[in-house]
Amino acid sequence: MKFFVIAGEPSGDQLGAALMAGLRELCPEVEFIGIGGPQMQAQGLSSLFPMEELSLMGLWEVLPKYRQLKRRIAQTAAAVAETQPAALITIDSPDFCLRVAAAAREADAKLRTVHYVAPSVWAWRPGRAVKMAKVIDHVLAILPFEPPLMQAAGMTCDFVGHPVATARVAGADEAALFRDRHGIAADAPLVLCLPGSRKSEVGRLASRFDEALIRLRDRVPELRVVLPTVPGVVHMVRDMARRWPTAPIVVEERDEKQAAFAAADLALAASGTVSLELAANHVPMVIGYDMAPISRMIIGMLLRTDTVTLVNLVSETRAVPEFLGRECQPGPIAEALQAVLEEKITRKAQLDAMELTMDRLGKGGEAPGLRAARSVLAAI
Incomplete structure (x- = not known):
């Protein structure tokens, strides 16, 4: 089973690595292709290009890199089509990831899509969830109040816990x-x-x-x-x-x-x-x-x-x-x-x-990466 996984910043790299580890635990023969940082690469991902190219935030910060990002979106969507994964899993970085999902869906309407980290519709731009539902099937939420908001927009959604709640802390x-x-x-x-x-x-x-x-x-x-x-x-x-x-x-x-x-x-x-x-x-x-x-x-x-x-x-x-x-x-x-x-x-x-x-956020419960992996497999 192959998964195409995309993360665009260090926090997404951490989430992606834990999810990949969870998927490997449940499906030992799993393969990963996509974009990620050092933690995801340590789990076996060969990144198409450096994840740091996507670590942008804010309209003004993105504009100077817009043409380069458009090229990377097209390159990534083409790689998804070539890979034909069991699912495309995008992690946060919605400005890049959801555009890739849209382009990949145009090439393959049957492509299963999962997005890890719900958009902050509780904070601003509530219409984003409805737009996201056009290209995303299932959402992995890390905040407990998010699933109803995603479900109302037309996607399935599971709260999988936040990795920080079960992460090791120094003594x-x-x-x-x-x-x-x-x-x-x-x-x-x-x-x-x-x-x-x-x-x-x-x-x-x-x-x-x-x-x-x-x-x-x-x-x-x-x-x-x-x-x-x-x-x-x-x-x-x-x-x-x-x-x-x-x-x-x-x-x-x-x-x-x-x-x-x-x-x-x-x-x-x-x-x-x-x-x-x-x-x-x-x-x-x-x-x-x-x-x-x-x-x-x-x-x-x-x-x-x-x-x-x-x-x-x-x-x-x-x-x-x-x-x-x-x-x-x-x-x-x-x-x-x-x-x-x-x-x-x-x-x-x-x-x-x-x-x-x-x-x-799930302190004392099952590791979020494993919960997320179970949710992905159930969704596809």
């Missing part, structure tokens, strides 16, 4: 060793700086995050900063870190990042899945995000919710402070960081929301 011993390795005192406040996994995010947020942390360090002199990063932006992050007065410790290796999360007291992070990783590690956080002005204006007009932070949404609280768009400024962010660091009530509210979030 207290690993956290202590991390601090020792990097010369961080046991009682020194340790802040994670997470400006994103895309080049556009890092370029837009890094200077604001750094300025906010400089202001926080002025008030908390013993503060230490760690900057976990991913392969697609590591060189950019290291270049920036060399110029940052806060001199963050840059960590890239997976075990080292897990230890950093376990050791942290606080985080300043870009909006996205990382808020759930922080929640799994019980790290209180402040969220910041911004986009190019034209993207910010359009999305601002379409936004349907008063928060985009997943911990807030899943827990149905507003425990995590967030600064979006024009509000993503160093001064207010620094004040919020200090409040979370020093106010026990604020921290407790976040920690309670994090625990509820993990429970609702």
Whole structure:
């Protein structure tokens, strides 16, 4: 049995690798073709081209690459037709993946299609689900409130759990060793700086995050900063870190990042899945995000919710402070960081929301990759 699997960014690569492992467990002779990063490649995928070409977000960021993306869409759809897979499985990255699915469906109307990660219709552009239903048969949802929204649009959908809820987290011993390795005192406040996994995010947020942390360090002199990063932006992050007065410790290796999360007291992070990783590690956080002005204006007009932070949404609280768009400024962010660091009530509210979030995302249950694999096989 063959599957054509596409992921366009690191979070999708992680989901894809777990799904592939689950499919291989259930169907040992399975084969994979498609596009993915290092984790999917470790599961046996030979990527048609580097996944990093698809790691774009926002209208303004996509426009300069539009012609190249159109060529890649045509190339990928042709590869799907040649492969004739049991199903095309697209993972997040809807601007690319759903266009591939549409082109592949034109070539083969009987092609079975599965999309992993439901579109955020609860946040903005509710019509996307209806449009997606024209080319997608089945959806694998990672948030518990999404299946009814997908089913209403005409697709089948299963909540398969979020991988962060069952992922390994480092323990207290690993956290202590991390601090020792990097010369961080046991009682020194340790802040994670997470400006994103895309080049556009890092370029837009890094200077604001750094300025906010400089202001926080002025008030908390013993503060230490760690900057976990991913392969697609590591060189950019290291270049920036060399110029940052806060001199963050840059960590890239997976075990080292897990230890950093376990050791942290606080985080300043870009909006996205990382808020759930922080929640799994019980790290209180402040969220910041911004986009190019034209993207910010359009999305601002379409936004349907008063928060985009997943911990807030899943827990149905507003425990995590967030600064979006024009509000993503160093001064207010620094004040919020200090409040979370020093106010026990604020921290407790976040920690309670994090625990509820993990429970609702499937903590203690079967691995999401295996649940997703069962759902795919049932759907086809």
